[in-house]
Amino acid sequence: MENLYCLRCNRELEPGDKSVAVYMFAQTVGIRPRQKSAAKRIGFCPQCAVSLAMGPPPEGALNLAAWEMIRELVSSDPALNEAAWEALQGFSRLLSSNRVETNLRAAVKGYLEF
Numbered sequence: 001m002e003n004l005y006c007l008r009c010n011r012e013l014e015p016g017d018k019s020v021a022v023y024m025f026a027q028t029v030g031i032r033p034r035q036k037s038a039a040k041r042i043g044f045c046p047q048c049a050v051s052l053a054m055g056p057p058p059e060g061a062l063n064l065a066a067w068e069m070i071r072e073l074v075s076s077d078p079a080l081n082e083a084a085w086e087a088l089q090g091f092s093r094l095l096s097s098n099r100v101e102t103n104l105r106a107a108v109k110g111y112l113e114f
């Protein structure tokens with residue numbers, strides 16, 4: 001199974017992780033035989049999806065099309081926003097864990113002693 005990474009922040013999206021997938025394939029129209037490319041899957045973590053949707057429109061027709069779809073998802077239901085919020089909360093909890101705090105205190109102490 002291929003590993004999927006967030007296209008924006010390069011975070012690994014493991015199976016079972018919440019994410020937004022954008023599927024893309026190309027197909028000939030009005031040409032025989034009809035040809036179809038393999039489908040490509042592009043992933044975004046919830047934080048990046050919400051951040052992209054809240055941000056200004058990107059340049060390029062394909063980017064704009066993907067941005068409009070992500071905006072549609074983000075604005076139609078708060079579930080994606082909640083997933084981003086949960087991930088962010090987990091991250092700040094990690095930052096305030098004792099070990100980091102002790103290191104920070106040591107760093108501040110070291111700085112003050114100079």
Ligand SMILES: [Zn+2]
Binds near residue numbers: 008044045047049
């Ligand atoms: Zn991301």
